[in-house]
Amino acid sequence: MKKHGVMLFTFVILFLTLGFDLAYGQEQKENEKVTVTLDFSEKGAFGLKNNTSQSVLTDITFKVQDLSVSLTGYTCHYIGTNKYLRLDYDANYPGQLQISVPKPIVIDSITMRTTKKGIFIKYNNKFLSATEKKPIVESINSNNITLTESKKTGESLSSYITSITLTYTRPKLDATLDEKAFDAESTIKGIVGENKTLALNRTFNPSQLYTMCLPFDLSKDMITEIFGNETKVFLYDGYQNGELSFSTVKEGVLNAGMPFLMRSEYYVEQPTFAGVTVESTTAQTVGGGEWDLCGTFGSYELAADGTQLFLTAGGTLAKPLAESRKMRGFRCYLKKAAGTVNGSAQLPSVTIDGETNAIKTAEYAAPTSATTAYSLSGMKLNAGCKTANGGIMIIDGKKFITTNR
Structure with a gap:
């Protein structure tokens, strides 16, 4: 009887273990790796206002797929010879860029491209590593990270970011x-x-x-x-x-x-x-x-x-x-x-x-690759008028509206 009891107990443990393994495996199959790049070198990227090289006090949030990005403190989004997002150091309003994803999504890694050294990854209130003039890859394993400017004697108190690429795990899209x-x-x-x-x-x-x-x-x-x-x-x-x-x-x-x-x-x-x-x-x-x-x-x-x-x-x-x-x-x-x-x-x-x-008073015109169109400010739009994004454009001196809203 005791032997049968041990066998039954072993079977139950084995069944539960296999059950958990199968459930875990099934859960893993339902997840997927996603890679998203935030390219700050594009004009008007993520609704950011382009300005001169002077930084401004900023409080902006934007969303890209699962990412929620908050840009706060003294920052500059500059489009010129060198195109970048700059985080500046200020004791009261340091430039920061916070990236988060909703649970149970987890950020696995981050790669940053910069024009100068000085950007840090801050995770759980600890500085992990500083970047050089090359990409950096760090294991994050969290649902939020903070990028902030470093305060180091003798170094430029500004971080120049051209792009950030994040990889994270999320439930697979249906x-x-x-x-x-x-x-x-x-x-x-x-x-x-x-x-x-x-x-x-x-x-x-x-x-x-x-x-x-x-x-x-x-x-x-x-x-x-x-x-x-x-x-x-x-x-x-x-x-x-x-x-x-x-x-x-x-x-x-x-x-x-x-x-x-x-x-x-x-x-x-x-x-x-x-x-x-x-x-x-x-x-x-x-x-x-x-x-x-x-x-x-x-x-x-x-x-x-x-x-x-x-x-x-x-x-x-x-x-x-x-x-x-x-x-x-x-x-x-x-x-x-x-x-x-x-x-x-x-x-x-x-x-x-x-x-x-x-x-x-406006009519609709569907832009094509052969259409030459201008914005209301007189800026020439690209092939296909993609930058019009459903707004008002000027074609042959007349106002037209796309239906992409």
């Missing part, structure tokens, strides 16, 4: 929702269910207005966590007396497939949504009298007869040209309700929380 995809609905149908981790291939600039439509519920907490505490979300109230009305969502959950407007507080690039439930495989339409607000997951071709309109970053309306009507996915547009008169030359006004936005 899918990437690509704003340029035509078959987005097929992707969504394949990931219906609970506890999904999704990335949205889209970039948001701070304080600009964007149309949105997502296939999962979005809580207020998730919105503020990803896009910032001051982020505003607006739902469509309807059309009346020549006005399209939207109002702020203060509490509650945005349901899957619901079209809405959003003004992000932070610069956000390819945000990740973890632990969401994909419910809707069809975008919703919100009725509102003569005009309906229609969501779309995949890229959509707008009608050019004035019955469909899109909203620009500034909260103004425009109708597309016949030859260029494609709008990217995970957005929404306005459509004349069935049985109403077709659109006229007079566009309706837009009110958000009762405040009327001025309507600009």
Whole structure:
């Protein structure tokens, strides 16, 4: 009897051990290594304002995929002969760059490229190593790090960073929702269910207005966590007396497939949504009298007869040209309700929380590689007008608007 008891005990221990090993192995397979590079040598990178070589007191946060980056203290983002982000030493306001990821994600390593020596990695209040004029790689194994300027006698009290590359471990993505995809609905149908981790291939600039439509519920907490505490979300109230009305969502959950407007507080690039439930495989339409607000997951071709309109970053309306009507996915547009008169030359006004936005006279033009376009400030845009990013541009002396909001 004793022998059988020992054998049973051994079997239980072996079963539990194997069970834990299998569970651990399964968990490991569900993780993935991700590498993200923050390139500070690009003009306007991450919404940072370019300035002269003089440092300024800074307090900026931006998001890139899972990374939350806070830039504080005396810093300088300089675009010149040498392009860099500079952290300056000041006893009261030292230049610092803090990078964090949400748990259970862990930062594994960091590589920095600098133009001068003097940058330190600070982890758990200890300085790990100083950089030279070459990259440095350190094992971090944490969900946050701080880069700060060193204070050393006889050395320059400034750190010049051209780029930072981080590698971290996160739960494996179930899918990437690509704003340029035509078959987005097929992707969504394949990931219906609970506890999904999704990335949205889209970039948001701070304080600009964007149309949105997502296939999962979005809580207020998730919105503020990803896009910032001051982020505003607006739902469509309807059309009346020549006005399209939207109002702020203060509490509650945005349901899957619901079209809405959003003004992000932070610069956000390819945000990740973890632990969401994909419910809707069809975008919703919100009725509102003569005009309906229609969501779309995949890229959509707008009608050019004035019955469909899109909203620009500034909260103004425009109708597309016949030859260029494609709008990217995970957005929404306005459509004349069935049985109403077709659109006229007079566009309706837009009110958000009762405040009327001025309507600009502009038409939509889809940029191509052969298009020569200029910004409102007169700057020549690159091939394909990519830097326009859905804003107003000048082509052949006329104002045009892209539909990429």
